[in-house]
Amino acid sequence: MSSDSTPTSKPVKTTGLHVGDAGPGCRKVDPILVADGVTRTFGGLTAVDVEHVEVPRGAITALIGPNGAGKTTFFNLLTGFDKPDSGRWQFDGRSLAHVPAYRVARMGLIRTFQLTKALGLLTVLDNMKLGAKGQTGENLFRSVLPFLWRKQEDEIEAKALEILARFKLDTKKDDYAASLSGGQRKLLEMARALMSDPTLVMLDEPMAGVNPALTQSLLDHILDLKSQGMTVLFVEHDMHMVRHIADWVIVMAEGRIVAEGDPHSVMQDQAVIDAYLGAHHDTDLGTTDTGHVEVLKELIDDEQ
Amino acid sequence: MIDWIAIFSNAAQELISPTTAAYALAALGLAIHFGYTGLLNFGQAGFMALGAYGYAISILSFGFPVWAAVLVGIGASVVFALILGIPTLRLRADYLAIVTIAAAEILRLVFTTNTFDALTGSASGLQGYKQGFADLNPIPSGTYGFGPFTYNAYDWWIRIVGWTLVVVLALITWLIMRSPWGRVIKGIREDEDAVRALGKNVYSYKMQSLILGGVYGTLAGMIFVLPRAVVPANYQTSLTFFIYAILLLGGAATILGPVIGSMIFWVLLSFFSGFVARAVEAGWLPFMSQVQAGQLRFILVGVAIMLIVIFRPQGIFGNKKELAFVK
Numbered sequence: 001m002s003s004d005s006t007p008t009s010k011p012v013k014t015t016g017l018h019v020g021d022a023g024p025g026c027r028k029v030d031p032i033l034v035a036d037g038v039t040r041t042f043g044g045l046t047a048v049d050v051e052h053v054e055v056p057r058g059a060i061t062a063l064i065g066p067n068g069a070g071k072t073t074f075f076n077l078l079t080g081f082d083k084p085d086s087g088r089w090q091f092d093g094r095s096l097a098h099v100p101a102y103r104v105a106r107m108g109l110i111r112t113f114q115l116t117k118a119l120g121l122l123t124v125l126d127n128m129k130l131g132a133k134g135q136t137g138e139n140l141f142r143s144v145l146p147f148l149w150r151k152q153e154d155e156i157e158a159k160a161l162e163i164l165a166r167f168k169l170d171t172k173k174d175d176y177a178a179s180l181s182g183g184q185r186k187l188l189e190m191a192r193a194l195m196s197d198p199t200l201v202m203l204d205e206p207m208a209g210v211n212p213a214l215t216q217s218l219l220d221h222i223l224d225l226k227s228q229g230m231t232v233l234f235v236e237h238d239m240h241m242v243r244h245i246a247d248w249v250i251v252m253a254e255g256r257i258v259a260e261g262d263p264h265s266v267m268q269d270q271a272v273i274d275a276y277l278g279a280h281h282d283t284d285l286g287t288t289d290t291g292h293v294e295v296l297k298e299l300i301d302d303e304q
Numbered sequence: 305m306i307d308w309i310a311i312f313s314n315a316a317q318e319l320i321s322p323t324t325a326a327y328a329l330a331a332l333g334l335a336i337h338f339g340y341t342g343l344l345n346f347g348q349a350g351f352m353a354l355g356a357y358g359y360a361i362s363i364l365s366f367g368f369p370v371w372a373a374v375l376v377g378i379g380a381s382v383v384f385a386l387i388l389g390i391p392t393l394r395l396r397a398d399y400l401a402i403v404t405i406a407a408a409e410i411l412r413l414v415f416t417t418n419t420f421d422a423l424t425g426s427a428s429g430l431q432g433y434k435q436g437f438a439d440l441n442p443i444p445s446g447t448y449g450f451g452p453f454t455y456n457a458y459d460w461w462i463r464i465v466g467w468t469l470v471v472v473l474a475l476i477t478w479l480i481m482r483s484p485w486g487r488v489i490k491g492i493r494e495d496e497d498a499v500r501a502l503g504k505n506v507y508s509y510k511m512q513s514l515i516l517g518g519v520y521g522t523l524a525g526m527i528f529v530l531p532r533a534v535v536p537a538n539y540q541t542s543l544t545f546f547i548y549a550i551l552l553l554g555g556a557a558t559i560l561g562p563v564i565g566s567m568i569f570w571v572l573l574s575f576f577s578g579f580v581a582r583a584v585e586a587g588w589l590p591f592m593s594q595v596q597a598g599q600l601r602f603i604l605v606g607v608a609i610m611l612i613v614i615f616r617p618q619g620i621f622g623n624k625k626e627l628a629f630v631k
Contacts, residue, residue: 081501100505101500102505104500119491119499121493123495129487137483137485138485139485143483143484144479144480155561
């Protein structure tokens, strides 16, 4: 990500989140999500092996790590989209082990996906309305009697329009979601997640494939979630963004948590630099990494 | 000389025939499965067979009244949908396709086998179950209608019941598809993981959809056998494909599509077969025998389906943007 996308205004960071020394698996003052001994193997590969981790409430936590570190798998395990081999984890004091994904969502833990899952052939407004919880009209037998759900539907629509306006998607409300740009779909997915008033929002690479013009607006929306009292946990590769908005950073490598701390101290951590960022983390890899250039040349040769 | 009046009046009769109504109902059920939910059900013929046999066996072997026979058929198709759905709806869509196509064939072969001859009549099928339905007919006996649409009281009674059912179920489908339930269903068609992440029990919704569309198919099977006998050979996989043809012709995610599609399908089929048969008779097609002429209409149906899918994949009523094929 180029540096012109780096926002200029300084967001207010939340501090004093942890108890004792900051380190892998350190205790938090008020954890919203606690995981213990969560492991997941695919054949011989251990994708996730997390001994203990706590996500602080009311803060923005970034989960970073190199490709294949198990971040997305960990996400899937926490949200019920994948089943771990072992482990216990709880959200807001309630156990999430063996709870199916839809129940996890109903508890107030809403996730988004790395590859955006906007429902293409539904209108933007329908996408939003789908996000609302506890709809009477979603019962097959009650759905044939519109007078039972009409009032609730109007309330949901008003709420959807209000959130859409905030995300500047209100002019698109009658368009199919498939007609939105990649960045707009990311916004829509985030907006849709808000329809259920979640307590914890988990964003899987919210910035992937978003053009710099939209980055700032997305960042502001994530900060906005925190100011509304929600907890945010996100996976991201863009270090500018992590440094800018995260209050707490958890670093994963090869399935384990290798470091934790506030963004600045984590990025000085030698273990993190070695394991993940490499020596060139502050320079533009595109121009200095000769390895990439050679791979590209080979690819071009292959095509010809 | 070709008797054009006979060809056209035969074709026109198909417009309101009970068979057309039955196919419209089955296609409407398939629209719920495939068009709205994205479930690839290739076993609609099986649901229809359950309706036909459930109704006929209840009356012939157990002496049930009409309403109880209808309930038996519906109950059987609910059980069938559960058996199909419980193992496969958690898996990817294509597994349901494989399981449904196999299950419908298993059903047909069970109905065909001699082992249950006392109950199912094996390959020769069942008849003589129509009295109960005919007794409910409020129309005094006689012949009514005009032009090609002249039928006796029983034939009118089947048509009225069949098309009333089509209208009622089309209205119900329209109501549920514009409700929040329909929104969840269409969301599942687009991306079930996204819907799951929003707190909806996707598995349960897919099961509801499978059962609902299957019950439509079962009612279609009952209407289908009222003007004819129950014969197992009618419930081959090709029946499912004709219903898919109707669905694609009309538009997969539409309400009117399956109904109008069924009318167009049967009128055209009747017109083609009438025309080809008489053209062979008149010596216009010297390279063809009467038997070959009887098969030609299905070749023409195949060509027509290909043309539709290539040039108008959304069907007649479909919105090109809202279509399961276009992703």
